Amino acid sequence: MKIATIQTDIHFGDPDANYEQMKQLIKKALEQQPDLIVLPEMWNAAYDLENLESHADEDGERTITFLQSLARQGNVTIHGGSVAVRRGSNYYNTSYTVDATGEVIHVYDKMHLFQLMNEHHYLSPGTVADTFELEEICFAAMTCYDLRFPELARHYALKGAHVLLVPAQWPTARLDHWRILLQARAIENQMYVVAVNRVGNDPANAFPGHSLIIDPWGTILYEGKSGEEVAITELDLGNVEEFRKKVPVFEDRLPTRYKLD
Numbered sequence: 001m002k003i004a005t006i007q008t009d010i011h012f013g014d015p016d017a018n019y020e021q022m023k024q025l026i027k028k029a030l031e032q033q034p035d036l037i038v039l040p041e042m043w044n045a046a047y048d049l050e051n052l053e054s055h056a057d058e059d060g061e062r063t064i065t066f067l068q069s070l071a072r073q074g075n076v077t078i079h080g081g082s083v084a085v086r087r088g089s090n091y092y093n094t095s096y097t098v099d100a101t102g103e104v105i106h107v108y109d110k111m112h113l114f115q116l117m118n119e120h121h122y123l124s125p126g127t128v129a130d131t132f133e134l135e136e137i138c139f140a141a142m143t144c145y146d147l148r149f150p151e152l153a154r155h156y157a158l159k160g161a162h163v164l165l166v167p168a169q170w171p172t173a174r175l176d177h178w179r180i181l182l183q184a185r186a187i188e189n190q191m192y193v194v195a196v197n198r199v200g201n202d203p204a205n206a207f208p209g210h211s212l213i214i215d216p217w218g219t220i221l222y223e224g225k226s227g228e229e230v231a232i233t234e235l236d237l238g239n240v241e242e243f244r245k246k247v248p249v250f251e252d253r254l255p256t257r258y259k260l261d
């Protein structure tokens with residue numbers, strides 16, 4: 001599977017500029033005919049949480065229409081990173097995945113809200129962690145801070161996921177955590193991890209890029225630099241069981257002996 005990762009800066013609190021910029025970047029990715037495009041976290045307005053009322057996407061309608069048009073045009077599936085969405089009186093950090101026919105095949109609301117960026121004061125947490133199928137391969141998605149919760153990645157692995165998508169706005173100050181945690185999730189769950197981070201600055205943080213694609217052995221197959229990058233990585237996603245046979249952790253788990261609550 002050919003995967004395009006879109007590592008970009010994001011205009012703070014300016015959805016119109018961000019939809020236009022993302023359209024150009026997706027079109028650039030389409031030139032290389034990828035099967036899947038993955039975008040970063042909160043790309044419609046960045047972390048301008050104080051102004052959600054004016055720029056959160058009402059029921060995700062603008063984002064879904066935008067992704068559907070480009071997915072059909074490029075005959076590609078797009079995991080739309082995440083955007084700030086309003087549903088009823090609540091706001092969410094939501095990922096939509098749209099396939100080449102324009103069908104929304106998966107929706108994920110970020111579960112673990114990041115107190116250091118005040119998400120918990122503005123957003124509601126997601127409650128559903130489902131997997132989805134793409135070309136007969138089981139995928140799962142989480143968002144940025146969710147990465148610190150190994151239980152969520154293990155939950156997905158036990159549901160059959162072979163690929164974990166992780167859009168993020170992970171700050172430069174903790175870049176070493178980013179790389180180590182992504183590798184750990186890949187190794188301990190023996191799954192591919194495709195993680196897309198933003199670059200640039202917002203009023204509170206700098207963002208380093210370093211988007212990463214890691215195989216189930218923990219080997220880094222792609223690592224972005226610190227600028228804007230539309231990268232294509234070709235992956236053989238059908239070989240996860242081969243990795244799992246080498247070290248059979250799923251056979252050797254003893255779940256009745258460790259209670260997590």
Ligand SMILES: O=C(O)CCC(=O)C(=O)O
Nearest residue numbers: 114144145169170171174
């Ligand atoms: O956990 C971290 O250090 C970064 C998390 C984060 O920036 C986020 O969830 O937006």
